[in-house]
Amino acid sequence: MSSFSSNNTAALAVIAILAYMYFAKRQSSSQTSGSVFKTSLIKEEFLPFELIDIVNHTEDIATYRFKLESETHKLGLPIGQHITIQYTYKNPESGEESEIIRHYTPVSLDLETSGYFDLLIKKYPKGKMSQLFRDIKVGDHIKVRGPKGFYNYEKLLPKKKNLFMVCGGTGLTPMAQIIRGVYLNSKHNPLLDGISNFDETKITLIYGNQKEEDILLKKELDELVAKMDGQLSVYYILDQAPKDVSWVSKVGYADKELLETAGLKATSEDDNETQVLLCGPQGLVSGMKRMLTSDFNFPRVKPITKMEDKVFVF
Numbered sequence: 401m402s403s404f405s406s407n408n409t410a411a412l413a414v415i416a417i418l419a420y421m422y423f424a425k426r427q428s429s430s431q432t433s434g435s436v437f438k439t440s441l442i443k444e445e446f447l448p449f450e451l452i453d454i455v456n457h458t459e460d461i462a463t464y465r466f467k468l469e470s471e472t473h474k475l476g477l478p479i480g481q482h483i484t485i486q487y488t489y490k491n492p493e494s495g496e497e498s499e500i501i502r503h504y505t506p507v508s509l510d511l512e513t514s515g516y517f518d519l520l521i522k523k524y525p526k527g528k529m530s531q532l533f534r535d536i537k538v539g540d541h542i543k544v545r546g547p548k549g550f551y552n553y554e555k556l557l558p559k560k561k562n563l564f565m566v567c568g569g570t571g572l573t574p575m576a577q578i579i580r581g582v583y584l585n586s587k588h589n590p591l592l593d594g595i596s597n598f599d600e601t602k603i604t605l606i607y608g609n610q611k612e613e614d615i616l617l618k619k620e621l622d623e624l625v626a627k628m629d630g631q632l633s634v635y636y637i638l639d640q641a642p643k644d645v646s647w648v649s650k651v652g653y654a655d656k657e658l659l660e661t662a663g664l665k666a667t668s669e670d671d672n673e674t675q676v677l678l679c680g681p682q683g684l685v686s687g688m689k690r691m692l693t694s695d696f697n698f699p700r701v702k703p704i705t706k707m708e709d710k711v712f713v714f
């Protein structure tokens with residue numbers, strides 16, 4: 401189907417080396433993982449990256465793989481941050497052109513991949529950047545700059561013990577990156593056998609979608625739930641009930657009862673170990689912000705959140 405699966409064996413060997421290097425470095429210094437490798441991103445300058453592969457998941461969801469400068473280069477993106485893509489959008493009716501930018505969180509991690517990065521993209525029929533991803537072909541280039549964002553999981557590592565994530569649709573992508581990062585540094589990663597001082601952060605993910613087919617990375621999430629033995633729990637919520645509802649936690653919206661079932665407790669001033677992360681459609685994010693304040697005692701969530709806040713919105 402694509403080069404993704406054929407790369408698995410080589411990728412495993414690379415993971416082993418990188419995971420050890422990364423972990424050893426985490427123990428000895430506070431540098432980010434990108435600093436010992438050549439990285440590709442520049443914060444203030446859009447650079448071209450070539451598309452080398454596309455894997456279609458559904459009609460409107462696909463993974464796009466972009467090449468880095470060399471096979472040993474890393475993107476240079478801390479876990480929890482995103483990139484910005486620039487595109488010259490052409491209005492299909494008027495033909496008028498305009499420069500637009502949008503943000504994306506790669507689903508590949510510098511921790512385990514070199515030479516490329518992957519974007520998991522949902523295309524919208526009238527979306528402006530979606531036009532780029534509908535038309536792009538292998539060999540074409542996109543313009544990217546970064547890293548961007550106020551969240552950097554590696555810097556937060558020792559401080560938060562519980563991450564409670566609520567997301568919808570493509571809002572999964574920053575959560576998926578953090579979950580994978582925690583797994584790679586947890587005792588459940590067989591490549592870290594014999595090492596102590598694991599990442600023991602407990603993660604709860606509440607993930608909402610309209611219908612079953614819209615769920616991104618379900619297989620990968622379910623595999624991690626099985627591997628992480630209680631350190632990761634996932635609650636799927638859907639607007640439309642599938643035939644088999646046994647694996648769905650709720651049909652409808654996330655409500656107080658579901659959050660309580662998933663283990664969220666009312667916070668107190670001295671509880672600094674739990675952090676709620678939100679990402680997704682505006683309705684979901686604003687509804688959650690209100691509920692956290694009214695039902696779980698969280699302070700009112702500011703329009704722009706910072707890494708250390710009890711509630712962080714991507």
Ligand SMILES: Cc1cc2nc3c(=O)[nH]c(=O)nc-3n(C[C@H](O)[C@H](O)[C@H](O)COP(=O)(O)OP(=O)(O)OC[C@H]3O[C@@H](n4cnc5c(N)ncnc54)[C@H](O)[C@@H]3O)c2cc1C
Pocket residue numbers: 482502503504505506519520521522523524525526527528529530531569570573574680681714
């Ligand atoms: C930090 C961050 C990370 C992101 N990471 C990813 C990612 O990894 N993958 C990804 O696909 N997207 C991601 N997004 C969303 C992305 O930035 C764009 O908003 C999205 O691709 C739509 O852009 P567009 O120009 O095609 O649509 P626009 O032209 O901006 O919107 C056109 C229409 O599309 C619909 N639409 C747009 N976005 C959404 C949405 N999120 N939910 C429901 N309807 C919508 C609306 O009806 C809207 O009117 C991320 C956003 C942020 C802020």
